[in-house]
Amino acid sequence: MTRRIVLAGASGYGATYLREIAQLEARGLVRLVGLCDLQPLGPDAGKQFGDRPFDTRLDRLLAGTSPDLAVVATPIHTHLPLSRQVLHAGCHLLLEKPPAPSAAEWQEILTLSRHEELSCQVGFQSLGSGACTRLTELMAAGELGEIRGIGCYGAWSRDAAYYQRSAWAGRRELNGVPVADGALTNPFAHAVATALALDRSTGWDDIADLDVELLRVRDIQVDDTSCLRLRTARDTVITVAVTLAARTPAEPVIVVHGTRRRAELHYTRDLLLLDGQREHHGRTSPLENLLAHLDDGVPLHSDIAACGAFTRVLEHINATPEPRLISERWLAHEGDGSRTHIPGVEQAVRASAEQLATFAELGEPWAV
Template sequence: MSTRVALVGVNGHGRWHLDNIARLAATGSVTLAAACDLAPVQADSGRILDALDAPLFTSYEKLLDATQPAVVVLVTPPATHLPLATQAMAAGADVLVEKPATVRLDELDTLIETAGRLGRLCQIGFQSSGSYAPERIAETFAAGTLGPLRQVYAAGAWSRPPAYFRRAPWAGRRFLNGAAVGDGALANPFAHALMNCLRIAGVTGEAVAGFETELYHANDIESDDTSSVRLRRDGLTVNLAVTLAADRLVEPYLVAAGEHGALRWQYTTDELWLDRDGTAIQDGTAIRVDLPPARDLLPDLLDARASGREPLCPPRHCRAFTALSERLLDGPEPAPIGASHLTGTDPVTVAGVTDLVVRAAAAGELFSEAGATWA
């Protein structure tokens, strides 16, 4: 039986969800009951809506009243997630909420409580949660093959033009009109890296404290675009180093390191590699670990509805991530990187930052400890 789905937020990343819903509609598993966006949609998106015979609303309330969807997919600014998800669940729908679920921990706990009280399911759109890689990593360390887990780290170096930070009113901002939005490198473009590090470290459901952070920006923005963070806990180091001002691009990757080797996961391509001696990744002799195809979070939510199980990424799994996001907002403002360290204007790059990111991540260091002259 086809499940009636509504998409709220068609433009921007919403287009990815529209294409995904159209793909699922072709299999008969879903019907796009309606879509909603406050802005005019792009012509090609409009053609997809027409082909699916899905009406387009500019009022969320009218969409819920008129179409009564079984599932609502929310691709809206983070500050709107809690009220919009609450409305959908109160109307009898289950929800898939784009990441981050909320900016504040108390909002996340309210979302958890509301879903439980109303008996609704909520899936958070950390798409890489559908990968089998974290399960394979956990199985490998449980078997003792690589010794005890000592460090989980991630690194990533992307380049974003100034237009990226103007893509929406909340882009590049920590606060907008008094509301927390937290659009920093760690909380948004590299959110999957952070979420997966915490997941593999086994600290997803806790409001973890004790994070050390160093936040900087090369671009003329309020939020961070070049960031390092570290958590030390029970002999395990969890740390990340990332930038959106790369002088050399490195796709984000995550490493789970033990005493006798490591596993490296490039989550954007869902490739997992086993490095038994600590040098195989560099010299090209690492062993590729076979993974089943990753699970799509919307079909997973549909399956959870049918089976009564919990979806892959419920809000409770996001508490540690949200605790850190809140720490980033409430801590010191990101510091500007001096102009003498920058080159270019579109995009802006930080000289030597990619090597720094890779080195700091592997060493479990913050930027200031890894030799950044601007930190």
């Protein structure tokens, strides 16, 4: 069946959807019936989809094109208003992550989608990885033994231009509305959501207690170097230690410490290491999975309802005092000063995942 689809947000991450939609169109699975953005289409998108209806207002585009589903890949603080328009128009929704910048907004999207009996998938693409599914199954079957804990580490590098690219980058709020663009809630949101999913603790009530250390190396409102530790209702300890101020960036890893086996999930690479043995897997994208759900009732990989525990973490971070600026004496700068890193942070995030410890417990001097 060919589904009629519209895309809101055609550049930035939306460009990924444009490429995927072009491929799905070629397979006859979707037909792009309209595009919405505040900016005109760029040259590539114009060449490919310049013949399709374009509007700066999503509600008007939805009314004029009657799609089956809409993809919303716009800034976080626009997710609720645009989701309302999609769901009120009777369309299924694929919403980029994080689904909303506050618990109240997440709850409203969830309630509305249920009320309208429409599907809402959230774009946590790591949850569609075969490596993630396999590890979840192994854990559930007890193959790793008792789970002693799950630790995630991530070390990326973002320069000054990253935070200058848009008005909402690096913001907790913008013009009085929440944005929640911190390292744990946006760039490393997949780490948090995937660790929770591995433990099958995705509901709001599946977290027993949680704590965060929020730090920053830049003049921004949010954390760029952070450590989350929580205990799920099934008594699993989960830590997520991440930074955007690494000198030597590497892809993030989730370590599952079992009493019998150790697993490492490299969630951006669909790679699973079981006691060091490598398994490469494929992945199904959030859009393909949503189409299969609509056609054949295949379960969604990332239903909006299954973002409860993630949103609880986000809400906790929103309520935590602003991140502390790391003292200049622990920082190093490169080039024209646009790149800042914390020497040794790569080892610190890794140690956190291995020992399920916070930066302060590890005695990291920049964290205490």
